[in-house]
Amino acid sequence: MTALRKGLFRTFDHTRSRSRLPWFCVGLGLVLASISLVACQGKADLAIGAAEVKDVVVEPETKSNQLVIYSGRKESLVRPVIDQFRQATGIDVEVRYGGTAELAGVLLEEGENSPADVFYAQDPGGLGAIQAAGHLVQLPANILEIAPERFASPEGDWVGISGRARTVVYNTETITDPAMQLPEDLWGFTAPEWKGRLGWAPSNGSFQAMITGMRALWSEERTHEWLQGVQANEPVLFESNTPIVAAVGAGEIDVGLVNHYYLYRFLSEEGQDFAARNYFLPGGGPGSLVMVSGAGILKSAANQENAQAFIEFLLSAPAQQYFAAQTFEYPLVDSVSTVTGLTPLAELEGQAADIALTQLADLTGTQELLLDLGIID
């Protein structure tokens, strides 16, 4: 029992409960204070201490100086353009970055209460899902006039902003003469010589768009056969384009089916001796399909005018030049030319001709096909 008493007292001595408790209370107070601060202010920036609380209560009657963008394109790609727009117009632009599919999911959940004005998506699929749910407005004629019709939604509720092409990336050490060693078109990759040498990313949106294009250009049966043929060659599976290009550069695989612009990032980061280059298959077809990123305005947008100004800006020469020079994409406006060394869009378009965006709409059909064949889960 003496031990108990001693133990008790020692325990207290050791834990110094008195000195810690104030800290705990301060922390707790801090939590509660900041929560109540932010809660009272509705939407506010985090500014603990600085108390720099902005009033974001939307008042549609007055001319707003706000714009909220949900960007499915990564900050590393589009932030400079958005910064330029902010500087040029003085509009207070706020951006939520995320994956295109995730943000589309958020927009679908938010419905009519969405705080977003513009949805800027990496691929038409995300815009299509929002459009199908009836959340996009009809764009004004002046915007639809600038953007090429071929790269806008037929209903006129979203427009393409920048383009990228499907291509084949090959390892320059194993494939020294691409014109000789690479096939005429994608069909060639069903030949047994490509066993284990090809990388693809079937769950990737761009790949699925390519398959949708293939179904339209080649017919369902032939697409089915092609998928089975390539599948029989045991292609190496990737999650996205970036690791495919990395694996081709390292020589783990000889060729990969990717979008054209990833290669340029590797070249600028790892130097010109990075052992991979792009090759546009001369047979064209779905193998060099051109796809777009796009933007649309939400019906619930509180800042319709600013949203329109933003989309106009994305289609203006400075922004299109940025995409051409900095992200190595295809500008979609005629007055801006592509970066040197890139097969011109007109040439590619000739090859993948006659495929309208409406024909790329049936993403669900493609996914079902890939599911049936066990290519995706």
Place this chain on the structure above:
Amino acid sequence: MNLRNNQYIEAQDVTRPLPRLPRSVRRRIRSATSSSHLIMVAAAALVTGLILLVPYYLVVRSLNAGQAAVATMVSLRTLHLLGNTVLLAAAVTLGATALAVPLAWLTIATDLPGRRLWSILVALPLIFPSYVAAYIYASTFSPKGLLQQLLSPLIGLDRIPDFYGFPGAFFVLTLITYPYILLTVRGAFRHLDPSLVEAARNLGLTPWQAFWRVTLPHLRPAIIAGALLVALYVFRDFGAVTTLQYNTFTRIIYNRYLSYRLDMAALFASILVILTIVILLLEQRSRGRGRYSRLSAGCQRRPQPASLGRWKVPALIYTAAVVTVALAVPLATLLYWLWRGWKNQQVVSGFGTMSDNLTSLTSLLEPAWHSVSASFLAALLTILLALPVTILVVRRPGRLSRLFEQVAYAGFALPGIVIALALVFFGINVVPSLYQTLPMLLAAYVILFIPQAIGAERASLLQLSPTLEEAGRSLGRHPLAVLRRITLPLIRPGLVTGALLVFLTAMKELPATLILSPLGFNTLAAQIWSNIGEAFFARAALPTLLLLLLSSIPLTWLTLRDTHE
């Protein structure tokens, strides 16, 4: 007063009942106890109510899917992927336990040279977001990766064996999850009465036998708590398994989002919730009736570090090997990216050109502040909200307490995107004024991370004898005062471990942060993701290094404090 009371008790024959306290005092104690119990139950109900929003959302969404969807759900493919998930989770849990328990012991209870430094370093791999770790290891260990390039001049290997698939996923997930077990076990070690092991040694056990028969059984709740966290982390991981090309169940869920089928995604996600509850039921059953607290006050001095003797060198090699593979390799890769980018005139930070590289370095300050402040608040809030559930589970075991615990774990096996969408659904429809504000983000963190706090607190509370709390109450303190004055200070190692786990994981959290944070609330994890995904490796390196640095500060501080005491 205390002294006198104690003397009085001391004089009593233990078999004879204590003299009854006056009726009014007894009534006061009873009513205070039951009212405090009610407060605990109410608090726990509030916390679990918040978490229940997630299953509620899943049910609402799943109902949209229709019966045909249920038919497509039950397929061989689904079972196969579920099997993959369970297999990987089991393997990683075993691997991480085997890795972590010796490390915890070496860094806290032995005379390992430099153990204070080691004890910081071995916990750090936890902070790597899984997709970053996967990407780094894939680029190092892939058939023609960095390792092969280093080895080929020596042994002329043209290609090293394939790293992708199960081996890679197992390897990477083990390395980034073992700190869960390490930290919970270390918390328990701090509480372990050294006299237990000494008694065992006096009774003739070798150190090895004493470890197996005395130390290990006492660490069991902590090991299991950590192991559970690891298993559930594997369940919900998406980044590592996809980068390493091993398909698990999250793949199905994610593909449903990619095809904009929120209903199907919810349906599949519910399977993960059910699986989690099954696992938790098994774990709750396996707990048995063991007691982990000492009956008497026991011995309160610091344990003597065990002497490693001739095992010092092997122990050092083991610790150094783990730190090399789990920390130094990714660190070296990051520095290499940075250097390579610098060499090729790339912008290594921010979004400007080379000339304003330095100014753009400061562009990382804001994301860093956001990451740290939000994670800090999340850590405090989570350990606080975990308390009522933990106390009920440990002190009042029963059906209700078990239910609270099951609900608390429900969200932990779900990918962050599912939790985020559940809160979008709730926020936009019920509390629009809170939508996409900091409290909403913190709520998501609590739902995501509360099991980490419960696990750590539970392991600590089990080691605290209820007699101390009873003594406090019998001396007339209100139970809530007892909680504040006795329980909380004495389970501090558990609270600290819980807070640390939540802080470190909130720092790297991505999907919920992207969706639920206030507009313009940029974090380091978002910066890393934005750059790696688009192959801007040099730019990704700097925020990752900063994340590592900022995470190591609280870790260092706590480690140093604990070893000083």
